[in-house]
Amino acid sequence: MEKKSKTSGNHEKFDQDLNLEERVERDYPRKPKSFYSSIEPIIKNRILRYTVSFILVAIVVYFYIVFEGNREDDVVKVFFFDMSSYLLVPIALVLAFIAIFYITWDDKIFRRFRSPGLYMILLTGIFYILIFSGIDEYLFQNTLAKWLTQGTAVIVVALVRLFGMNIVDTTWSADDVITIIQFDGPSGPLSPQFQLFYDYFENIPIIQFVGRLSSIGIDARCSGIHSLTIFVTIFLLMLFEARKRLRWSKYRTFSDLRALLNKNGIRGVFDKQGSKTLLILSGTFTLNFLRVIGILLVGMIGTYLVNILRVTIIFIINYFEGWGVAEPIHNYLGYVFLMIWVPIFWLFILPLFEKKKEPKISVDSKSEPSISNSDLTDNSTTDSNDSLEIVESNKNKE
Numbered sequence: 001m002e003k004k005s006k007t008s009g010n011h012e013k014f015d016q017d018l019n020l021e022e023r024v025e026r027d028y029p030r031k032p033k034s035f036y037s038s039i040e041p042i043i044k045n046r047i048l049r050y051t052v053s054f055i056l057v058a059i060v061v062y063f064y065i066v067f068e069g070n071r072e073d074d075v076v077k078v079f080f081f082d083m084s085s086y087l088l089v090p091i092a093l094v095l096a097f098i099a100i101f102y103i104t105w106d107d108k109i110f111r112r113f114r115s116p117g118l119y120m121i122l123l124t125g126i127f128y129i130l131i132f133s134g135i136d137e138y139l140f141q142n143t144l145a146k147w148l149t150q151g152t153a154v155i156v157v158a159l160v161r162l163f164g165m166n167i168v169d170t171t172w173s174a175d176d177v178i179t180i181i182q183f184d185g186p187s188g189p190l191s192p193q194f195q196l197f198y199d200y201f202e203n204i205p206i207i208q209f210v211g212r213l214s215s216i217g218i219d220a221r222c223s224g225i226h227s228l229t230i231f232v233t234i235f236l237l238m239l240f241e242a243r244k245r246l247r248w249s250k251y252r253t254f255s256d257l258r259a260l261l262n263k264n265g266i267r268g269v270f271d272k273q274g275s276k277t278l279l280i281l282s283g284t285f286t287l288n289f290l291r292v293i294g295i296l297l298v299g300m301i302g303t304y305l306v307n308i309l310r311v312t313i314i315f316i317i318n319y320f321e322g323w324g325v326a327e328p329i330h331n332y333l334g335y336v337f338l339m340i341w342v343p344i345f346w347l348f349i350l351p352l353f354e355k356k357k358e359p360k361i362s363v364d365s366k367s368e369p370s371i372s373n374s375d376l377t378d379n380s381t382t383d384s385n386d387s388l389e390i391v392e393s394n395k396n397k398e
Contacts, residue, residue: 044106053103056095063092068331089128096121115241116343119234123342126230127335139229140220146177148223148304152311153179156218159312165319178219183319213323216315224307227338231303235296238346245354246295248288295353299345306337 042048063078067088070076076085100117104110130136139145150172157167166184173180239246310333318326 046107049102049105049107053099056099056102060092060096060099063088063095064335065332067092068335069328086132089124093121093125093128096124112347113343116346119238119342119346120339122234122237123230123338124335126233127226130226130229136221136226139225140177142225145220145223145225146174148225148228149177149179149218149220152223152308153181153218155308156311156315157181159308160315160319163316163319165315176219178217180215180217181315182215184214213318213326216318218311222307222311224304227303227307227334228300230338231299231342232296234342235299238350239292239295242350242354245351246291247353247355248291291353295350298349302341302345302349303338306341307334310334310337 066076066078067085070085073085075082076088077083078088096117100114100121104114104117130139153170153172157170160183161167168182168184169180170182171180172178313333314326314330317329
């Protein structure tokens with residue numbers, strides 16, 4: 001017994017000599033760090049993430065500018081070396097994917113923008129497929145594209161007249177699916193103007209039209225059919241992702257029909273109660289379907305209005321500044337507007353159709369029986385009296 005007490009005393013004295021960190025190190029030896037755990041703090045550094053993501057996005061924008069400016073060429077110059085134009089968009093999509101995941105990785109500011117960013121990548125991919133697969137040629141020939149082309153021309157003419165444009169004539173060609181809009185300049189009829197440029201990459205002179213066009217055609221490519229097709233495709237994925245957050249009619253669901261089948265069998269579906277359940281279930285399904293169609297129509301109308309805005313801006317810039325300024329805007333503005341509209345729809349319009357978040361009730365705020373100060377004092381005095389009685393009884397026993 002004495003030896004055990006001496007050894008235990010020595011251990012206690014040894015533990016007192018060690019500080020807290022040394023004791024933790026002795027009792028809980030650390031595992032060797034992996035390579036990832038050692039570099040994780042460096043990779044997650046906010047400044048590094050923002051810088052790398054900004055550089056990747058800048059490269060993506062540069063690739064897009066090169067692609068749009070040389071869409072008809074098979075080989076383009078990228079960073080002073082030749083590259084196939086077909087590789088620009090896939091490489092840009094990969095870089096954009098890396099940039100979005102890296103900047104939103106464990107980030108409180110940009111975390112909510114991950115889904116819109118991924119939808120913009122998907123938008124670009126669908127746009128790329130439509131152009132290079134030839135599917136857009138079938139879109140341009142359908143009846144909806146013809147209606148949209150005529151409607152776009154009518155709305156744009158009405159809008160540009162508000163800015164003082166003198167519209168001379170509008171001609172619709174059903175065979176070519178195009179509306180030709182003719183107009184005069186601010187000071188009378190427009191005359192063609194050309195300017196000589198020198199292409200330093202190709203080492204050839206280029207004569208480019210820089211004056212104001214006296215007529216502009218709105219065809220199926222300007223009708224918004226591209227944007228609407230892309231938006232509908234993306235909307236289906238948005239609907240799948242947001243299905244649990246949207247408001248749905250749940251008066252009767254398929255679970256009610258399943259419970260009826262389990263209770264009464266297949267015959268129970270065709271009796272009075274089963275027929276009533278089926279009727280209410282079909283009504284609920286119809287209401288939810290109409291709700292989806294309503295949300296889709298809001299998005300499609302917004303997409304079409306964005307296209308109307310694009311065409312109107314091109315007309316106005318050509319009228320006042322000339323086609324030399326309007327042409328690059330014509331090439332880039334549609335894609336840029338759609339890239340802005342899709343995140344706006346996801347972040348601000350779709351949440352209007354979601355469930356209202358119920359306020360969380362904390363555990364402490366639940367109704368509990370109130371205890372007055374007098375009750376506390378009474379309880380404390382009774383407890384003290386009981387403890388005194390116990391002490392006295394123990395003394396008497398001794």
